[in-house]
Amino acid sequence: MSALPAVLLDALRARFGERCATSEAVRLQHGRDESSFAPVPPDAVVFAQSTDDVAATVTLCHRHRVPVIAFGTGTSLEGHLHAVRGGISLDLSGMNRVLAVRAGDLDASVEAGVTRKQLNASLRDTGLFFPIDPGADASLGGMAATRASGTNAVRYGTMRESVLGMTVVLADGRVIRTGSRAKKSSAGYDLTRLMIGSEGTLGIITELTVRLYPLPEAISSAVCAFPSIAAAVDSVIETIQIGVPVARIELLDALAIRAINRHSKTSLREAPTLFFEFHGSPAGVTEQARTVQEIAAGHGGMDFEWADKPEDRSRLWQARHDAYYACLGLRPGARSLTTDVCVPISRLADCIAETVADIEKSRLVAPLLGHVGDGNFHLLLLADPDSTGEIERAHAFSQRLVERAIGMEGTCTGEHGVGRGKRKYLELEHGVAALDVMRTIKRALDPDDILNPGKVLPDLP
Amino acid sequence: MSALPAVLLDALRARFGERCATSEAVRLQHGRDESSFAPVPPDAVVFAQSTDDVAATVTLCHRHRVPVIAFGTGTSLEGHLHAVRGGISLDLSGMNRVLAVRAGDLDASVEAGVTRKQLNASLRDTGLFFPIDPGADASLGGMAATRASGTNAVRYGTMRESVLGMTVVLADGRVIRTGSRAKKSSAGYDLTRLMIGSEGTLGIITELTVRLYPLPEAISSAVCAFPSIAAAVDSVIETIQIGVPVARIELLDALAIRAINRHSKTSLREAPTLFFEFHGSPAGVTEQARTVQEIAAGHGGMDFEWADKPEDRSRLWQARHDAYYACLGLRPGARSLTTDVCVPISRLADCIAETVADIEKSRLVAPLLGHVGDGNFHLLLLADPDSTGEIERAHAFSQRLVERAIGMEGTCTGEHGVGRGKRKYLELEHGVAALDVMRTIKRALDPDDILNPGKVLPDLP
Incomplete structure (x- = not known):
C-alpha cells in the first residue's frame, strides 16, 4: 500500500469506522474490473451510504490532494476504476435505494449504486421498464459515468438520452443538482450531459433521475x-x-x-x-x-x-x-x-x-x-x-x-468508455483543440486532479 | 454607436470589405429579435461566409476584447442577440450551404445558417425529413445554440438529441470539431451537448451534423x-x-x-x-x-x-x-x-x-x-x-x-432559452453551486467574456 497521509486515514476511520477498509482483499477487489489490464488496487476503500458520505470523503481527499475513484459494480472494461495514482476507492454499492418511482411521469430517482436489474425488479407491477441494457448488471451511476448503452439503444437511446437529472459531488466536496424533472429544458449549460461519460473525472454521481418506458404491449x-x-x-x-x-x-x-x-x-x-x-x-x-x-x-x-x-x-x-x-x-x-x-x-x-x-x-x-x-x-x-x-x-x-x-467518421468507443485503454486515441478522434477544451474543463472543475486521475484524458507529453 | 477600437474596425474592413457594415439600418436589424425587450444594436455587423470568416472575426475580437454575438435569423425570444455590451454581430445567414445529405446514415451536415425549412426542402426526394420544428424558420445553428424543440419534440426529441457533431469556433478563434458521425460514442466529454444550449456564450457553432428520420409511411x-x-x-x-x-x-x-x-x-x-x-x-x-x-x-x-x-x-x-x-x-x-x-x-x-x-x-x-x-x-x-x-x-x-x-420540479424555459430574460431564474432553478459550475466553465472557455456577454449567466451581485 502506497503512502496515504495518516491524517487522512485517521479522519476517514473516525468518520466511517469499519466502512473504511484497508485489507488487501478489499483493496484488491476494488482494483479489478473486467478489462484486460492487471488490477491496480487503491490504498483504502470507503463504503458510502449517502451523498453526505461521498461529499465528506471527497472533501477530505481534496484537502489532502489524494485521488478518489468511484466504484459501482466493478464491471467496467477499460480499467476505469484502477487506482493508477493510488488513493481512495469510494464504493457506492451501498447506495442502493430506489428513491422514487413516478409512473405518471415515466421516471424514477435512484441512488447511484442501484443496478439496472434492481431498478427493473422494483418496477414490477408498474407496467414500466428501464430499457438500457449493457449486458452486465451494472450500477446506474457507473452506467451514466461511462455513457453506457447496449442492446436496446437502437430504439431507446443510451444513458445520454435516459438521464433527466443527477446529484453530483464536485472535486471540492460541494454537491450540485443538475437538470430537472422536466422532459426538456433550455435553462443553461447541460451539466447533466457533461457529467455523463466523464467517468468520475469531473464529479461523482450519487443520485440519478432516469426515464422509464411503458412495457410494450x-x-x-x-x-x-x-x-x-x-x-x-x-x-x-x-x-x-x-x-x-x-x-x-x-x-x-x-x-x-x-x-x-x-x-x-x-x-x-x-x-x-x-x-x-x-x-x-x-x-x-x-x-x-x-x-x-x-x-x-x-x-x-x-x-x-x-x-x-x-x-x-x-x-x-x-x-x-x-x-x-x-x-x-x-x-x-x-x-x-x-x-x-x-x-x-x-x-x-x-x-x-x-x-x-x-x-x-x-x-x-x-x-x-x-x-x-x-x-x-x-x-x-x-x-x-x-x-x-x-x-x-x-x-x-x-x-x-x-x-x-x-x-470512417466513427469512434474508438461506442459504449465502454475511455478509461485507461482508449486515452491514446482521443487526440486522433477529436483533434488537438477539442482535446484541449476537455483538458481546460477538467482543470477548471478539478484543478488538483484528484477525481479518477489518469483516466479519459491522455497525459500531456 | 459605442467605441469600437478603430484598429479592429479597420482590420475587419480590410478583411471583409462591404461584408463589414456599420450603417444604422443594418445594426438595428441585428439588434432586434422577437422578444419583448427593446432592441440593442451592435457596433458593427460582419457577414460571415465560412468557418474561416468566423474564426478570423473572433480572433480579432479576442485580441481587442470586444464582444462578438452570433446572429442567425433573429427569431430568438429572450434578447439572445442584443449587444448589451456593444461589439460585433456575426451574421451567419450567408453560411447557408447544405454540405452533405447521407440518406444511408440518416444524417445531414449543414452550415449554421441553413434554416430548417431550407434543409427540409433539400431533402425532397430522399424520403427523409428533419423533424425539429420550433415554429419560426430558424437557422439550425441558432436552434442548436438555444436547444430549441417545438411541436415534434414529444416523439423526435429536441436539438439536444438531434445533433451528432458540430464545428465550433472558440473564444480565442481556434476551431474544434465535436462528436463524430457514429450514432453513439463514449469517447470523452460531451462537448456537443455542452455547446448546445450555450447560446453562443461558449463558442460559435458554424457547422452541424444532424439526424434525419424516414418520412412516415x-x-x-x-x-x-x-x-x-x-x-x-x-x-x-x-x-x-x-x-x-x-x-x-x-x-x-x-x-x-x-x-x-x-x-x-x-x-x-x-x-x-x-x-x-x-x-x-x-x-x-x-x-x-x-x-x-x-x-x-x-x-x-x-x-x-x-x-x-x-x-x-x-x-x-x-x-x-x-x-x-x-x-x-x-x-x-x-x-x-x-x-x-x-x-x-x-x-x-x-x-x-x-x-x-x-x-x-x-x-x-x-x-x-x-x-x-x-x-x-x-x-x-x-x-x-x-x-x-x-x-x-x-x-x-x-x-x-x-x-x-x-x-413543481420543472424549468423556467422549456425551449426558448435563457438569453437576457431568464437569467434571474437560473439560481432558483439550479442552485448556487451548479450555477457556479456553469460560471467556472464559462470563465475557463471564455476568460475575457467576449462571447455573447450578458446572456445565460446572471451577473455576479
Missing part, C-alpha cells in the same frame, strides 16, 4: 442466419434505413455461434446470425417482423424463426445471452481484449469486412458480436496472456481497428 | 375540443402514460381558439382544443388515432375529427399554425411577453389550473398554447406597452409562473 423476437456477414449487415442497414422501429438487432458471427454450440450444447447453424426484438402493439410487432423477414429473405437469410410467447422468445435469444461467456470459453485461460468501435451505418459493412480480413491476417481468435443497429460491434480478442507475440498482435490489431473506425 | 391528424382545460390535459397525460407514440400533441385554450376564429374567419367551437399528429404505418396511425379518440371520449372530448389526406390534415391543423399571429392580433399594438415553462407531465394539470386562475386574478389577456405532450406550454401575455401597470402585472405574473414551475 407486445414483444416479438426473431432469429435469422445468413450466408455471409455482409448479407447480415446489409439486412441491418436496410432495416434501419427504412425506419423499422426495431428494439434490438444483434449480430453474432459464425465463430461466436460455434462458441455457443459448444458452450450450450446447441446445434445452431454456424453462420452469421441476426437476433431481432420488436416492441409495439400486437399488430405493430407482426408488421415489423414481417418487414424484416422480407428484408432478410432478400439477402439470403435462412432459418428465419419468429416467436412472441415469452418462453419461445427466451429460447430464440438464449444464444445471444450466452454469447459473451461462451466466447470467453473458446480459449480457456485466454485473456479477452474487447474492442468497441462504432461507425456510421453506411460504413458498417466495409468496416466489418476489412476487420474480418485483418483478423485472419493477424492470426487471432476473435469472435464478433455487435449492436449493429447502431453501427457498434465488439470483437473478443482471445489472447494467450503468456504469449507476448499474441498480446502484441492483439494490441496492434486493436489499434488498426480504431484507426479504421475513426477514418 | 402514413400521417394522420386529429382535432378534439374539450369541456375544460383539465379534461384536455388529462387526455394528454393518459396518452403519454400509456405510451402512444404520438408525433405532436398541441393544446390551445378557448381564448386562443377565439383569436383564430377572428383572425381566420373560422367558426371553431371556442373551447380548449387538442391537435394531434400520428406518424407510422397506415395500420399504426389508425391504431394510434383510435386509441386517442377513446381516451378523449373518456374525458368528454367533443367534435373529434380525424384526417389522413394531406389537404384534410392541413385544414385540421390550420388553426394551430395560425395561432401565434392570431393571438398577437387579439390586442393590436400590444407587446407579447411569451412564457415558456415546462413541468413533469403529472404536474401539468395543476400547473395550468393554477396559472389560469392567476391570469384571471392578474387581469391579463393571455392565450395559452402548449406542446403539452412534453409538459411545455406558452402564454402570450398581451400587454399594452404604454401601460406601466399592465407591463408590471405581466412581469409579476411571469415570475410567479416560473416559480410555480420550478416548485
Whole structure:
C-alpha cells in the first residue's frame, strides 16, 4: 500500500469506522474490473451510504490532494476504476435505494449504486421498464459515468438520452443538482450531459433521475442466419434505413455461434446470425417482423424463426445471452481484449469486412458480436496472456481497428468508455483543440486532479 | 454607436470589405429579435461566409476584447442577440450551404445558417425529413445554440438529441470539431451537448451534423375540443402514460381558439382544443388515432375529427399554425411577453389550473398554447406597452409562473432559452453551486467574456 497521509486515514476511520477498509482483499477487489489490464488496487476503500458520505470523503481527499475513484459494480472494461495514482476507492454499492418511482411521469430517482436489474425488479407491477441494457448488471451511476448503452439503444437511446437529472459531488466536496424533472429544458449549460461519460473525472454521481418506458404491449423476437456477414449487415442497414422501429438487432458471427454450440450444447447453424426484438402493439410487432423477414429473405437469410410467447422468445435469444461467456470459453485461460468501435451505418459493412480480413491476417481468435443497429460491434480478442507475440498482435490489431473506425467518421468507443485503454486515441478522434477544451474543463472543475486521475484524458507529453 | 477600437474596425474592413457594415439600418436589424425587450444594436455587423470568416472575426475580437454575438435569423425570444455590451454581430445567414445529405446514415451536415425549412426542402426526394420544428424558420445553428424543440419534440426529441457533431469556433478563434458521425460514442466529454444550449456564450457553432428520420409511411391528424382545460390535459397525460407514440400533441385554450376564429374567419367551437399528429404505418396511425379518440371520449372530448389526406390534415391543423399571429392580433399594438415553462407531465394539470386562475386574478389577456405532450406550454401575455401597470402585472405574473414551475420540479424555459430574460431564474432553478459550475466553465472557455456577454449567466451581485 502506497503512502496515504495518516491524517487522512485517521479522519476517514473516525468518520466511517469499519466502512473504511484497508485489507488487501478489499483493496484488491476494488482494483479489478473486467478489462484486460492487471488490477491496480487503491490504498483504502470507503463504503458510502449517502451523498453526505461521498461529499465528506471527497472533501477530505481534496484537502489532502489524494485521488478518489468511484466504484459501482466493478464491471467496467477499460480499467476505469484502477487506482493508477493510488488513493481512495469510494464504493457506492451501498447506495442502493430506489428513491422514487413516478409512473405518471415515466421516471424514477435512484441512488447511484442501484443496478439496472434492481431498478427493473422494483418496477414490477408498474407496467414500466428501464430499457438500457449493457449486458452486465451494472450500477446506474457507473452506467451514466461511462455513457453506457447496449442492446436496446437502437430504439431507446443510451444513458445520454435516459438521464433527466443527477446529484453530483464536485472535486471540492460541494454537491450540485443538475437538470430537472422536466422532459426538456433550455435553462443553461447541460451539466447533466457533461457529467455523463466523464467517468468520475469531473464529479461523482450519487443520485440519478432516469426515464422509464411503458412495457410494450407486445414483444416479438426473431432469429435469422445468413450466408455471409455482409448479407447480415446489409439486412441491418436496410432495416434501419427504412425506419423499422426495431428494439434490438444483434449480430453474432459464425465463430461466436460455434462458441455457443459448444458452450450450450446447441446445434445452431454456424453462420452469421441476426437476433431481432420488436416492441409495439400486437399488430405493430407482426408488421415489423414481417418487414424484416422480407428484408432478410432478400439477402439470403435462412432459418428465419419468429416467436412472441415469452418462453419461445427466451429460447430464440438464449444464444445471444450466452454469447459473451461462451466466447470467453473458446480459449480457456485466454485473456479477452474487447474492442468497441462504432461507425456510421453506411460504413458498417466495409468496416466489418476489412476487420474480418485483418483478423485472419493477424492470426487471432476473435469472435464478433455487435449492436449493429447502431453501427457498434465488439470483437473478443482471445489472447494467450503468456504469449507476448499474441498480446502484441492483439494490441496492434486493436489499434488498426480504431484507426479504421475513426477514418470512417466513427469512434474508438461506442459504449465502454475511455478509461485507461482508449486515452491514446482521443487526440486522433477529436483533434488537438477539442482535446484541449476537455483538458481546460477538467482543470477548471478539478484543478488538483484528484477525481479518477489518469483516466479519459491522455497525459500531456 | 459605442467605441469600437478603430484598429479592429479597420482590420475587419480590410478583411471583409462591404461584408463589414456599420450603417444604422443594418445594426438595428441585428439588434432586434422577437422578444419583448427593446432592441440593442451592435457596433458593427460582419457577414460571415465560412468557418474561416468566423474564426478570423473572433480572433480579432479576442485580441481587442470586444464582444462578438452570433446572429442567425433573429427569431430568438429572450434578447439572445442584443449587444448589451456593444461589439460585433456575426451574421451567419450567408453560411447557408447544405454540405452533405447521407440518406444511408440518416444524417445531414449543414452550415449554421441553413434554416430548417431550407434543409427540409433539400431533402425532397430522399424520403427523409428533419423533424425539429420550433415554429419560426430558424437557422439550425441558432436552434442548436438555444436547444430549441417545438411541436415534434414529444416523439423526435429536441436539438439536444438531434445533433451528432458540430464545428465550433472558440473564444480565442481556434476551431474544434465535436462528436463524430457514429450514432453513439463514449469517447470523452460531451462537448456537443455542452455547446448546445450555450447560446453562443461558449463558442460559435458554424457547422452541424444532424439526424434525419424516414418520412412516415402514413400521417394522420386529429382535432378534439374539450369541456375544460383539465379534461384536455388529462387526455394528454393518459396518452403519454400509456405510451402512444404520438408525433405532436398541441393544446390551445378557448381564448386562443377565439383569436383564430377572428383572425381566420373560422367558426371553431371556442373551447380548449387538442391537435394531434400520428406518424407510422397506415395500420399504426389508425391504431394510434383510435386509441386517442377513446381516451378523449373518456374525458368528454367533443367534435373529434380525424384526417389522413394531406389537404384534410392541413385544414385540421390550420388553426394551430395560425395561432401565434392570431393571438398577437387579439390586442393590436400590444407587446407579447411569451412564457415558456415546462413541468413533469403529472404536474401539468395543476400547473395550468393554477396559472389560469392567476391570469384571471392578474387581469391579463393571455392565450395559452402548449406542446403539452412534453409538459411545455406558452402564454402570450398581451400587454399594452404604454401601460406601466399592465407591463408590471405581466412581469409579476411571469415570475410567479416560473416559480410555480420550478416548485413543481420543472424549468423556467422549456425551449426558448435563457438569453437576457431568464437569467434571474437560473439560481432558483439550479442552485448556487451548479450555477457556479456553469460560471467556472464559462470563465475557463471564455476568460475575457467576449462571447455573447450578458446572456445565460446572471451577473455576479
